[in-house]
Amino acid sequence: MNKLLIVGTVAFDAIETPFGKTDKILGGAATYIGLSASFFNLKSAIVSVVGDDFPQEYLDLLTQRNIDISGIEVVKGGKTFFWSGRYHNDLNSRDTLATELNVLADFQPKVPQEFKDAEVVMLGNLHPLVQSSVLDQMQAKPKLIVLDTMNFWMNCALPELLEVIKRVDVITINDEEARQLSGEYSLVKAAAKIHTMGPKYVVIKKGEHGALLFQDKEIFFAPALPLEEVFDPTGAGDTFAGGFAGYITQSENISFDNMKNAIIYGSNLASFCVEKFGAERMISLERDEFVGRLKQFRALTQFEIELQH
Amino acid sequence: MNKLLIVGTVAFDAIETPFGKTDKILGGAATYIGLSASFFNLKSAIVSVVGDDFPQEYLDLLTQRNIDISGIEVVKGGKTFFWSGRYHNDLNSRDTLATELNVLADFQPKVPQEFKDAEVVMLGNLHPLVQSSVLDQMQAKPKLIVLDTMNFWMNCALPELLEVIKRVDVITINDEEARQLSGEYSLVKAAAKIHTMGPKYVVIKKGEHGALLFQDKEIFFAPALPLEEVFDPTGAGDTFAGGFAGYITQSENISFDNMKNAIIYGSNLASFCVEKFGAERMISLERDEFVGRLKQFRALTQFEIELQH
Numbered sequence: 233m234n235k236l237l238i239v240g241t242v243a244f245d246a247i248e249t250p251f252g253k254t255d256k257i258l259g260g261a262a263t264y265i266g267l268s269a270s271f272f273n274l275k276s277a278i279v280s281v282v283g284d285d286f287p288q289e290y291l292d293l294l295t296q297r298n299i300d301i302s303g304i305e306v307v308k309g310g311k312t313f314f315w316s317g318r319y320h321n322d323l324n325s326r327d328t329l330a331t332e333l334n335v336l337a338d339f340q341p342k343v344p345q346e347f348k349d350a351e352v353v354m355l356g357n358l359h360p361l362v363q364s365s366v367l368d369q370m371q372a373k374p375k376l377i378v379l380d381t382m383n384f385w386m387n388c389a390l391p392e393l394l395e396v397i398k399r400v401d402v403i404t405i406n407d408e409e410a411r412q413l414s415g416e417y418s419l420v421k422a423a424a425k426i427h428t429m430g431p432k433y434v435v436i437k438k439g440e441h442g443a444l445l446f447q448d449k450e451i452f453f454a455p456a457l458p459l460e461e462v463f464d465p466t467g468a469g470d471t472f473a474g475g476f477a478g479y480i481t482q483s484e485n486i487s488f489d490n491m492k493n494a495i496i497y498g499s500n501l502a503s504f505c506v507e508k509f510g511a512e513r514m515i516s517l518e519r520d521e522f523v524g525r526l527k528q529f530r531a532l533t534q535f536e537i538e539l540q541h
Numbered sequence: 542m543n544k545l546l547i548v549g550t551v552a553f554d555a556i557e558t559p560f561g562k563t564d565k566i567l568g569g570a571a572t573y574i575g576l577s578a579s580f581f582n583l584k585s586a587i588v589s590v591v592g593d594d595f596p597q598e599y600l601d602l603l604t605q606r607n608i609d610i611s612g613i614e615v616v617k618g619g620k621t622f623f624w625s626g627r628y629h630n631d632l633n634s635r636d637t638l639a640t641e642l643n644v645l646a647d648f649q650p651k652v653p654q655e656f657k658d659a660e661v662v663m664l665g666n667l668h669p670l671v672q673s674s675v676l677d678q679m680q681a682k683p684k685l686i687v688l689d690t691m692n693f694w695m696n697c698a699l700p701e702l703l704e705v706i707k708r709v710d711v712i713t714i715n716d717e718e719a720r721q722l723s724g725e726y727s728l729v730k731a732a733a734k735i736h737t738m739g740p741k742y743v744v745i746k747k748g749e750h751g752a753l754l755f756q757d758k759e760i761f762f763a764p765a766l767p768l769e770e771v772f773d774p775t776g777a778g779d780t781f782a783g784g785f786a787g788y789i790t791q792s793e794n795i796s797f798d799n800m801k802n803a804i805i806y807g808s809n810l811a812s813f814c815v816e817k818f819g820a821e822r823m824i825s826l827e828r829d830e831f832v833g834r835l836k837q838f839r840a841l842t843q844f845e846i847e848l849q850h
Contacts, residue, residue, distance in 0.1 A: 322726070417631070420769045441750040444767060453764045453841050458753060460729045492844040526846060532762050533842050535801040537835060 235275045236481040237347045237374075238265050239366045240356020240470070241313050241336065242280040242290075242304055245510055246329075248318040249464050257510045258290045259315065261356035261380065264467035267514040268474030268501045269354070270297035271522060272482040277347045279303035279366060281339045283310035293515065303344045310335035323462050324439065343369040351484065354477040355379040355400065356470060360392040367399055376486050378402040379431070380473045383409045398430040401486075404473050406437045419444060420451070433491060435476070437469050445495050447488050454495045455532060457503040457525065464509045468502040471514060475501035500525050544584045545790040546656045546683075547574050548675045549665020549779070550645065551589040551599075551613060554819055555625040558632065558773050566819045567599045568624065570665035570689065573776035576823040577783030577810045578663070579606035580831060581791040586656045588612035588675060590648045592619035602824065612653045619644035632771050633748060652678040660793065663786040664688040664709065665779060669701040676708055685795050687711040688740070689782045692718045707739040710795075713782050715746045728753060729760070742800060744785070746778050754804050756797050763804045766812040766837060773818045777811045780823060784810035809834050 245259030262278045269276050277300035284306055294301050311334040319326045341362050348371045355363040357380045367377065379400040385393045386409065397403060403426060411417055414425035423434040423446035434446040440462065442455040475498035476491075483490055500522065507513045554568030571587045578585050586609035593615055603610050620643035628635045650671050657680045664672040666689045676686065688709040694702045695718065706712060712735060716728060722738075723731035732743040732755035743755040749771065751764040784807035785800075792799055809831065816822045 418769055418771075420767050438750070441747070442764070451767055451841055452844070453767070454844075455751070455762045455764065458729050458760055458762070460727055462727075489845070493846050496844055496846060530846070532760055533844075535761070535763075535805055535842075536798070537802050537805060537839070 233273060233275050234352065234481045234484055235277070235347055235350035236269055236477060237277055237279065237343065237350035237353045237366070238262050238269070238356060238474075238477075239279040239341055239354070239363065240265055240358055242278065242282050242286070243313040243315060245466060246314070246316040247464055247466050247509060248329075249323065249509075250319065250321050251463055252509070254509050256314065258293070259466065259510055260313065261358065261470045263294070263511060264470035264505065264514065265354055265356050265474035265477070266294055266299045267297060267511055268471040268498075268505075269478030269481070270299060271475070271501065271517075271519065272478035274478060274481045276300065276478075276481075277303050277344055277350075279341045279343055281305045281307060281335045283307050283312040283335050286312045300344060300347070303342060303347070305339075305342065307335045317466070319465065323465055341366050341369075351375045352477055352481040353377045354473060355396070356473070357382050360385055360389055360396040364392070364396045364399070367396070375484070376401050376480055378404065378473065378477050378480075380404045380470065381409070382406075383412055386412055394429065400431050402433040402435060403431040404435040404437060404469070404476070406439070406469065410434075410436045420446075435495065437472060439465065439468070443472065443495055443499060445491055447491075450488055452488075452492045452495060454492075454499045454529075456499060457528060457532065459503065459506070462506045465506050466510055467514075468505045471505040472498040472502040474498070496526070496529055500529055542582060542584050543661065543790045543793055544586070544656055544659035545578055545786060546586055546588065546652065546659035546662045546675070547571050547578070547665060547783075547786075548588040548650055548663070548672065549574055549667055550622050551587065551591050551595070552622040552624060554775060555623070555639075556773055556775050556818060557627040557638075558818075559628065559630050560772055561818070563818050565623065567602070568776065568819055569622065570667065570779045572603070572820060573779035573814065573823065574663055574665050574783035574786070575603055575608045576606060576820055577780040577807075577814075578787030578790070579608060580784070580810065580826075580828065581787035583787060583790045585609065585787075585790075586612050586653055586659075588650045588652055590614045590616060590644050592616050592621040592644045595621045609653060609656070612651060612656070614648075614651065616644040626775070628774065632774055650675050650678075660684045661786055661790040662686045663782060664705070665782070666691050669694055669698055669705040673701070673705045673708070676705070684793070685710050685789055687713065687782065687786050687789075689713045689779065690718070691715075692721055695721055703738065709740050711742040711744060712740040713744040713746060713778070713785070715748070715778065719743075719745045729755075744804065746781060748774065748777070752781065752804055752808060754800055756800075759797055761797075761801045761804060763801075763808045763838075764841060765808060766834065766841065768812065768815070771815045774815050775819055776823075777814045780814040781807040781811040783807070805835070805838055809838055
């Protein structure tokens with residue numbers, strides 16, 4: 233089995249949507265990435281940090297998914313990273329109500345020895361210096377390095393972000409962030425500019441409008457599955473990235489054609505994530521449901537046109 | 542050859558985009574629909590009205606595309622419908638600067654005798670009473686009736702609009718209009734509600750985010766082709782509808798699977814329309830370019846996933 237190394241937050245979230253609100257629940261980019269990747273045949277580990285206020289049952293939940301948590305540092309007397317947000321009625325935008333870095337402020341990531349030769353590294357959204365530090369600890373260049381980030385780091389740590397972007401093969405980023413990073417409005421032009429910053433593959437996430445994969449002049453598009461209800465978008469982007477990285481790790485094939493499949497798998501998993509609050513749906517998700525929905529993706533997008541007419 | 546009957550405006554447009562502005566140029570829903578449908582093997586006619594200020598060269602342009610213009614009434618001393626609009630920087634929204642109905646105000650459509658048995662009728666965006674009147678003049682129920690409309694008619698002629706919607710097989714409508722018509726935010730729920738109003742097929746146009754085709758529980762999605770530049774979105778929705786109706790007319794197959802192809806053809810043609818001002822690109826478009834871009838649509842969306850993994 234190939235190895236997937238994940239770095240990112242393991243955290244508490246408190247979420248308000250038009251449909252309800254939660255107390256502190258399990259959240260964090262690495263949590264979503266790890267749960268999503270656990271649907272594939274691979275060995276995974278999370279590198280992160282929590283306080284000793286973090287419930288053992290949450291850690292057990294990750295272990296039950298065969299995720300190695302030896303790289304999750306538990307800081308005695310520390311408090312776990314906490315994020316709170318409120319979504320607007322259209323669920324496309326949100327206000328951040330609270331961000332308490334807590335133990336994340338001084339986080340020094342430590343990659344477990346067993347994962348220093350991981351085939352795939354998924355750098356979840358986190359300070360770019362932490363992302364770089366994880367890459368520094370790898371014994372050899374991984375087959376594929378995927379980076380997810382957000383506008384926050386473009387605003388407050390751009391030089392460090394550009395440094396780590398140089399070192400990765402794939403960047404996943406949302407449409408507005410791609411525009412901010414590149415200074416280009418057209419996503420085709422934005423992707424071309426981001427290519428020149430380092431990543432051979434650029435994935436632009438458009439939420440309910442799907443995702444685009446760029447490699448030079450080649451483009452692939454996967455729609456989001458049209459759903460009757462989107463309950464809570466929290467973690468959908470991380471779940472997408474986890475599905476993408478998990479599928480690549482399992483298949484050990486980094487061709488553009490295989491990345492198309494990875495994008496479909498990521499979109500599929502993200503379509504479940506949004507059905508309930510937080511990671512609830514990802515925890516209850518069964519393999520059958522997940523495979524069944526792949527058929528829906530096929531029906532949604534595949535057509536037969538004779539190119540002579 | 543099958544016949545396609547088109548009703549809609551033939552008009553003057555004056556357009557401002559971030560890239561420039563035009564004087565009065567050829568516009569109108571029926572113009573775009575007719576030009577788009579002319580790429581298929583069919584006989585088409587436009588039912589519309591213009592003033593005697595409308596240049597003969599514009600009418601000749603339609604005739605050169607084998608469009609029967611005997612149903613375009615020229616009102617002596619009348620002025621042609623004129624619309625003027627200014628697009629915002631993102632090209633996703635626009636302000637209407639002028640709408641002069643002129644000869645359109647008293648328009649009584651007259652379907653040419655030869656097209657009263659048309660296999661397909663495309664009711665372009667226009668007053669719903671005009672759309673109904675065209676259906677009243679048909680000798681028999683056409684194989685397929687497609688209706689395009691907009692929020693304007695929902696606001697000021699809803700009862701008449703609902704009457705004509707009852708009579709059609711396919712409605713094409715944009716996402717915001719689908720939400721307004723149905724009172725549902727989720728497009729899946731909106732389509733389900735619009736089904737109950739009459740149309741067996743619901744097409745929801747999402748502009749740069751593609752288009753969805755619904756038939757009961759079945760859904761198909763076609764992306765818009767990602768472009769380096771969108772120059773002017775005017776007429777893209779009509780061009781899409783014209784490609785859809787044109788392909789159905791040519792193939793004479795109203796199965797859901799064939800409608801998927803029709804959606805792809807419509808998206809393909811619309812992707813050309815936005816490359817230049819107004820109808821300019823549709824006038825210069827060659828068959829080769831159009832077929833070449835079908836290959837891009839295939840590459841953009843087709844994938845191969847083994848459903849066992």
